[in-house]
Amino acid sequence: MITAIFSLALTTGASRVIKGARIEHVCGDPALGEEKDFNYRKNIVQMALDALSTEVTEPTLFEPKVL
């Protein structure tokens, strides 16, 4: 799960939680400009794919790099 309200996701038991940017733009940040926004989105999605490939035993947070 990719979400900006990650602590709630962890508390309610989501196993693999990827930290999103903000509620209004979860997968990216328009303030960064088109190119950096797309890169941020790539980092988030790549982290999600990595999380899917990672063994976890309890709700686990994954934090992608912004830049």
Place this chain on the structure above:
Amino acid sequence: MRILHYLNQFFAGKGAEEAANLPFDIIEGPVGPGIPLNNLLGDSFNIEYTMTAGDNWASENITEFENNIREQIKELKPDLIIAGPAFNAGRYGITSGLVCEISNSMGIKSVTSMFSENPGVLSYRKNVLILNSSEDVKGMKDALELLSNLSKKLLNNETLGPAHEEGYFPRFIRREGNRYASASIRAGDMLIKRIKEEKWETELTLEDVSQISPAPPITNIKSANLALITSGGLVPKGNPEKQVRANSGKWWKYSIEGIKTLEASEWESIHRGFFVGITNENPNYVLPLDVLRNFESQGIISDIHNNAISVSGVGTHVSDSKEIGKDMAKYLKSQNIDCAILVAT
């Protein structure tokens, strides 16, 4: 006696979702529902200040929010803090619970009110006094009455009765007392009621502590069948299938076959729980299809399911969420999907 009241931006009259990013503020006197609440409290007790913050701002700037609350408590030395009522507003319930938790940790009594399914209950019920409220503002009058009654008891240092009598969520605190008869007699009475199919009440409720075991990891993401899901209320522009904006009991799927990116001219979010302006300029924020197609072209992944799954995840009852989740999983399994990415707003 000095009372501090906490309200979110909406109840403080600053606006709805467009004001959700407003930072912490403090106003003199009662505001919004604080006004009738203050009247109910009577002359000896007074809401002297109202603290407020935008729901998004408070959720995303938790440390600063906490510091603001602590500072005000230190400076104003209130006798009681009341937060909400938050009804079923999730972010608001969580910040209300947090305000009370901070208050309690600083030795100041506090109370809040929210609907049973508000995530604030799950997060804070053990340490915070949370009164049970209706789901929405239709129950404002009752919520304020309960808040005022409990507040007066707290301020008068009265011992609170058990949860089911006073109307708050049980905090799992045990106190000594006398039951009407010995356990064997009470058990017999309970059994007789059940046999006669009369209304009976258990003395011990078993909480649903079902934890979901994490799914095993994907061994080869390159060849995995990946599905995309969002609870951001994504729909084709114009919402042709009339997906509901909140309190959803169903979910929808939309074809993304051959689509390289979610264009603002073709897609939108109808989610009622956050300001959708930014997402509607770039729907990829709520379902990152542009990046996934990019990864597909690079060979990082190879198989994106043709249908994107969408639901507007706001005000969804927990029981409905469970059913929706099970149903989605059933569909995904029927399509031989190995894994999914879900974007939650």
